[in-house]
Amino acid sequence: MTDHAPTPTMVTPNLEPETPPSRWAVAWRDIVSGSPLRTLLAIVLAFAVGAVLIVLTNEEFLSSVGYIFSRPSDAIEAAVNAVVEGYGALFRGSILNLQGDTFAEVVRPLTETLRLATPLIAAGLGIALSFRVGMFNIGGQGQLLFGAGFAGFVSFHVSLPFPLHLLLAIVVGILGAAAYGALVGFLKARTGANEVIVTIMLNYIAFYLITYLMRTPVLQDPTSGGTPKTPAPDASAQLPLLFGGSFALHWGFVIVIGATFLFWWLMERSTLGYRFRAVGLNPSAALTAGINVNRIYVLAMALSAGFVGLAGVSQALGRTAGFTPTVDAGIGFDAITVALLGGSTAGGVFLAGLLFGAMKAGGPSMQIADVPPELLGVVQGLIVLLIAAPPLVRAIFRLPSPSAQNARTRAARRSAKKGGVK
Secondary structure, eight states: OOOOOOOOOOOOOOOOOOOOOOHHHHHHHHHHTOOHHHHHHHHHHHHHHHHHHHHHTOHHHHHHGGGTTTOHHHHHHHHHHHHHHHHHHHHHHHTOOTTOSSHHHHHHHHHHHHHHHHHHHHHHHHHHHHHHTTOOOOOHHHHHHHHHHHHHHHHHHOOOOTTHHHHHHHHHHHHHHHHHHHHHHHHHHHHOOOHHHHHHHHHHHHHHHHHHHTTSTTTOOGGGTTSOOOOOOOGGGSOOBSSOTTOOOBTHHHHHHHHHHHHHHHHHTSHHHHHHHHHHHOHHHHHHTTOOHHHHHHHHHHHHHHHHHHHHHHHHHSSSSOOOGGGGTTHHHHHHHHHHHTTTSHHHHHHHHHHHHHHHHHHHHHHHTTOOTHHHHHHHHHHHHHHTOHHHHHHHHTOOOHHHHHHHHHHHHHHHHHHHOO
């Protein structure tokens, strides 16, 4: 009788399949990281719809509709003239006024676009940073108010020579907003609070707190009576004008250019930016890799609010008069659109801010051309709708979905590998 050695058995490790991201996570990632082509098509489609609205509300076109079958050329000519005049007024009011008599009148619209785009770009960078970390910072209004309030306090309560006074006001304004944002990250990290709800509530708190302080000696202008308003910033704390008194564009735009490069370096080249992106893609995997996710949440919200606070600093120090609680001017919420349109990238946000700054600058000129200024609001809303609905844009222009593109890429790689095997 012979003994048979037991047959060795292969022990396979207990590997659990990686949990695929939810469809909502995939959709959100698709929205906030839009491709340049899809963004461009969304803008073109929105302006095309705007052109249709211009035509349908033009008096000459409506009067020619009654006899359109007998003389269709009149309706076509009226429609073309309406669109050309409407968007021509937008160009004259935001880029170049070729009807100006002097060089200053010709280029002033461009400088106004850059001035109005300055806080939009800064706030858009802040919102984009939160998107990259997988968070939704909807508290731009409150963070901007805190940045403006802190910067304003230093600008008229502290006496220092230029440029120390200006630098101190800028730094304090950014730090004040960053501290306000860090509170959101802390609450999310320690209690799991939803940052959307927290930031919405903090918007109200910031608005009423700043308004209250404008009725007290902390931020009140003694000459304003009962109106909540701050004193004018000291001359040593004002952002200097870039091109002299003929233009309102100030050095805030130069600072925002620097902030854009800082955002690019932070998110694309730094170790901290790598951790931000890792947490944004998959917090569980980032935690497994040794990243302190809770600390990242706090840092990300602080830096996000710091960029938004820079927009508040620009609003507070880029003027020669005091400001009221409406200094936000809707920038905190417009920044969400700018971040979405820019695909949460430095260059994209910068260009999106310029686009929305041009719309703000060209609005009055369109109104003079008998085009309702609300039309630009409709165009902006359509841009947001199309950016937030990538499948709709892909369906209209017959673009392939990301999954189809990835499948084609993998198939091409497999074909290339097979072709290389001999």
